[in-house]
Amino acid sequence: MADEVKPISPLKNLLAGGFGGMCLVFVGHPLDTVKLPPDICSWDVVWSIHHRNYDPWRANQVLVTVPIPGRFDRRVSVCAETYNPDEEEEDTDPRVIHPKTDQQRCRLQEACKDILLFKNLDPEQLSQVLDAMFERTVKVDEHVIDQGDDGDNFYVIERGTYDILVTKDNQTRSVGQYDNHGSFGELALMYNTPRAATIVATSEGSLWGLDRVTFRRIIVKNNAKKRKMFESFIESVPLLKSLEVSERMKIVDVIGEKVYKDGERIITQGEKADSFYIIESGEVSILIKSKTKVNKDGENQEVEIARCHKGQYFGELALVTNKPRAASAYAVGDVKCLVMDVQAFERLLGPCMDIMKRNISHYEEQLVKMFGSSMDLIDPGQ
Structure with missing residues (x-):
């Protein structure tokens, strides 16, 4: 089981799961084995x-x-x-x-x-x-x-x-x-x-x-050289541990590496999602715009809800729901991320999709129980 995202509050614990391993927050067992749609493949x-x-x-x-x-x-x-x-x-x-x-x-x-x-x-x-x-x-x-x-x-x-x-x-x-x-x-x-x-x-x-x-x-x-560099790291990523070796190697073959400087924005709330991220090194801050808090320019203030670290991932929520990004992510210090585009995500991480979708529903229910139907957070679609 993965190291949990270190939350800053109960709300942040829930939201951290959504952006840094949601299935790990709500599911206490390994991910399902590989399954393809039965109408496509026997x-x-x-x-x-x-x-x-x-x-x-x-x-x-x-x-x-x-x-x-x-x-x-x-x-x-x-x-x-x-x-x-x-x-x-x-x-x-x-x-x-x-x-x-x-x-x-x-x-x-x-x-x-x-x-x-x-x-x-x-x-x-x-x-x-x-x-x-x-x-x-x-x-x-x-x-x-x-x-x-x-x-x-x-x-x-x-x-x-x-x-x-x-x-x-x-x-x-x-x-x-x-x-x-x-x-x-x-x-x-x-x-x-x-x-x-x-x-x-x-x-x-x-x-x-x-x-x-x-x-x-x-x-x-x-790519063979890249495999040697990334094999051990990919094997240590909790989300991918349930996959077969050959399946993890396919992931190595399609990922790219991106470097971000301190304070650089990696993804932006409200934008269309096109990639999934695994943190190779460094720390990433996840923020969501508040409905009630504004900055000196009168704009909705971003509130930090979680920190993600090496081996954790973010950006999957928008890809699973086909909705705009639900939060923004910023580099804290220098950060290296392994990046997978949406096509590869859907094709190679399909085994995780059902679990992620189930957990989105559970995640939303938990938010309503804790904070009621009116939350102090901006809807990402707005």
Whole structure:
């Protein structure tokens, strides 16, 4: 069980649970085991996911070799070679460079700026990745990738909307959508699996692709180093202890690291939520605006309700409820956080969702019992 958030009052104890481990405040037992929606995956598919790293929520691909000129051709089954990113073999592969105009380069940089997979690259590595990426325009109803096919590329979305379709028992259904941002295809390049979903453009759009060779030479090897850095820390995070090792490693593969200075605001009450945070080092203060207390400028004053520390997390409440941020978070001293975007949160932390949702209801009931229906706190939606 996790170390409890140190509250400043009974109210803060409750709210601290909501922002730093709500399930730990209200649930006195380990988190549930991994379960996927039964209408999406039968137990034999769940077994495959668990043992073979299948991922029905994200389109996947395998490690295959393909000439760059044929990168859009449909692939048939190809045996993938093994690859050990820990081996420090001499890099003899020629650099892949797709020339770009200044305008294309700017568009590419904008599309990639929030891709967590690129966050831990040094400037030289990132430059090589951007050099190797190529632009692909798509039309409405175009299949970018198809479930079951082998693939060759990792994709970053510049613009356009895309349905994620999964076929099971000859029935196809949509399990999600990308809306003008995001990326797909990376897990198969890491785990050597066929594509687990079909991605279909529902509007005209533009993608940036990265070939397998460059991806594994830079991204996979860099992620192997990141794994060594974060493995022991991730294992110590109470929320993640109930997950299998392979599931925790998938989390390591998609998280990024962000550093915040003393007093810097990490999330803002009322804003749309796009990320989930685990504190790697330092201390974070959680504050909510008061209805009655105002500052010298006449604005609603923020009241501290909790402090979160190493190994604790925050930002999950808005992602679970699909509501604006319920509080703001500020760095107390220098802070390092591991950050997971909303797509990865929904895909990889699904096992925690039911518990979190149950606890939100319990959490609200407890607030009403303690303070009545009228609380001295600003609704985050206002």
